Amino acid sequence: MIQESKGNESIQTMERFFALIDSGTLFASEDSFFFKKLRQQVHSAISYLLFWGRPFLEVSRGLNWPYEGLRKRYDIFRKIAEGEDKTHLRRQANLFLAFLPFPNQWSWLFKVEKLYPDDGEVKAFLADERKKGFERLQKKAQKIYKVRHFCQVLKAPGRENEKGVLRIFSIPYLFDSLAHLRQLSRRYILIVEPPWGVVFRHSWLRKFSVLEEPSVFGVNSNEDINFLSSQSHVVPFGLAHGDYMSESFEVKSSTVKEFDIVFNATFDEMKRKRHKLMLDLLNHHLLEDVRALFLGRGQKAKVEHFRKQVRRAGLQGRVTVMANLLRENVPTQLGRCKMGVHLSLNENGCRSIYEYFRSDLPCVVSSSMAGTNLGIFNPQTGMAVTDEELPEAISFALDHLDHFTPRRWFLESSGSSNSSRRLNQFLKQLFKKLGYQWRTNIVPLISSGPGRYANPADYELFRDEFGWINDCLRSAGELPIKVVLD
Numbered sequence: 001m002i003q004e005s006k007g008n009e010s011i012q013t014m015e016r017f018f019a020l021i022d023s024g025t026l027f028a029s030e031d032s033f034f035f036k037k038l039r040q041q042v043h044s045a046i047s048y049l050l051f052w053g054r055p056f057l058e059v060s061r062g063l064n065w066p067y068e069g070l071r072k073r074y075d076i077f078r079k080i081a082e083g084e085d086k087t088h089l090r091r092q093a094n095l096f097l098a099f100l101p102f103p104n105q106w107s108w109l110f111k112v113e114k115l116y117p118d119d120g121e122v123k124a125f126l127a128d129e130r131k132k133g134f135e136r137l138q139k140k141a142q143k144i145y146k147v148r149h150f151c152q153v154l155k156a157p158g159r160e161n162e163k164g165v166l167r168i169f170s171i172p173y174l175f176d177s178l179a180h181l182r183q184l185s186r187r188y189i190l191i192v193e194p195p196w197g198v199v200f201r202h203s204w205l206r207k208f209s210v211l212e213e214p215s216v217f218g219v220n221s222n223e224d225i226n227f228l229s230s231q232s233h234v235v236p237f238g239l240a241h242g243d244y245m246s247e248s249f250e251v252k253s254s255t256v257k258e259f260d261i262v263f264n265a266t267f268d269e270m271k272r273k274r275h276k277l278m279l280d281l282l283n284h285h286l287l288e289d290v291r292a293l294f295l296g297r298g299q300k301a302k303v304e305h306f307r308k309q310v311r312r313a314g315l316q317g318r319v320t321v322m323a324n325l326l327r328e329n330v331p332t333q334l335g336r337c338k339m340g341v342h343l344s345l346n347e348n349g350c351r352s353i354y355e356y357f358r359s360d361l362p363c364v365v366s367s368s369m370a371g372t373n374l375g376i377f378n379p380q381t382g383m384a385v386t387d388e389e390l391p392e393a394i395s396f397a398l399d400h401l402d403h404f405t406p407r408r409w410f411l412e413s414s415g416s417s418n419s420s421r422r423l424n425q426f427l428k429q430l431f432k433k434l435g436y437q438w439r440t441n442i443v444p445l446i447s448s449g450p451g452r453y454a455n456p457a458d459y460e461l462f463r464d465e466f467g468w469i470n471d472c473l474r475s476a477g478e479l480p481i482k483v484v485l486d
Helices: 002-023 032-049 054-060 065-072 074-081 087-099 105-115 120-139 178-187 202-209 222-229 267-273 275-282 300-312 327-334 351-358 387-399 406-413 415-434 457-461 463-475
Strands: 144-146 151-155 164-168 188-192 215-218 234-237 259-264 292-296 319-323 337-342 363-366 382-385 482-484
Touching: 002 032, 002 054, 002 065, 032 054, 032 087, 054 387, 065 074, 065 222, 074 087, 087 105, 087 120, 105 120, 105 202, 120 202, 151 463, 164 178, 178 188, 178 202, 178 463, 188 202, 188 415, 202 215, 215 415, 222 234, 234 415, 259 327, 259 351, 259 387, 267 275, 267 300, 275 292, 275 300, 275 387, 292 327, 300 319, 327 337, 327 351, 337 351, 337 387, 351 363, 351 406, 363 387, 382 387, 406 415, 457 463, 463 482
Parallel strands: 144 482, 164 188, 188 215, 215 234, 259 292, 259 337, 292 319, 337 363, 363 382
Antiparallel strands: 151 164
């Protein structure tokens, strides 16, 4: 009910904004405070709709509705922003283009930084974005990072006009300094895989769009691909994280399936992962006999809090909680289950989903989940459905398990070998387009483990490169966390 109320309020804010534009009255005002307040209201509304309110937005207007509404009206703002008269209105149009997810938004945000460096609204907006990145770093239990904990050399620079390839797969907001990025860009083509996708967090990532060469963004969803395609000097590529899961794995299937459902998600972010929704689903009349296994990493206090939620929901007889298993022990537990469910609000190439497929478990997910390629859900693998359709979809999957062949799909269409080969071909064509030589292929990659190399020896192959990266990070300015080579 709270989501519906906040969702309706946010949609009404957007509709009023669109009506002001369409009626021609938006730019009739000379009141700077009016524009500032309106921008804040619209920014807040879009941020809610594209994150917490996604399930409501999906069924009420469609997930593409905010983007499409801005795209249709983009030229109105652009013409005023680039016009030669009415300086006040030019400024207001520039600020709208910079603060909302319009086409080419990142370029407009760079522009207003230069045009209006002392503007209080600009300074506050950028300070808030920096604060968000800093707070995420501070929340992490890990305080010292090895270089290989957040990036991976896929190809070393060669001789005579051949750049290397560097994949940044974690904490991309660490690279807040353009000095760091520019040094890296002179040596490598950069692939950045934001762990949560883009999801309207533009200023964390926009510095990757002003480097010597275009940056490649590994993103899983059409929503992120479409947004990035409307920006300058970036190239989206549709694979990320879980797409590179190792196939070197023997299915450990228990003869007796002790659990109907497995739900694998961190207990440290239960609101985003939507553990409570899963508990609510288990009390639906269609699922009242279903047994569920909850897996995930998490702080002891968070895990205990969830156990209390299970008891309050009266589900302790049907729910088992296992926390902080070693990653290599997860497949054994999956073998005790019939199917997976994933309900997170956003991901980017979610590892848990591909783990289910690899273990031959079909999966049902919420189709409002940001950062997910919904095309991987098909008659072989499972279903992506709205929140309202989840009970029926889960019940149907449990009754028709023999209809699904997720492991066959995984081996034929996904996994480390297939995905590494697709990335290699994509990069080879990009190098040709940019005028660089391509003499050696990238090494195969996986979605976890030290350095995320399919062959652990490849880390040693690139040790000198990691040393160079470590020196680069040290020399180009202070970092917000401690980074070491080994």
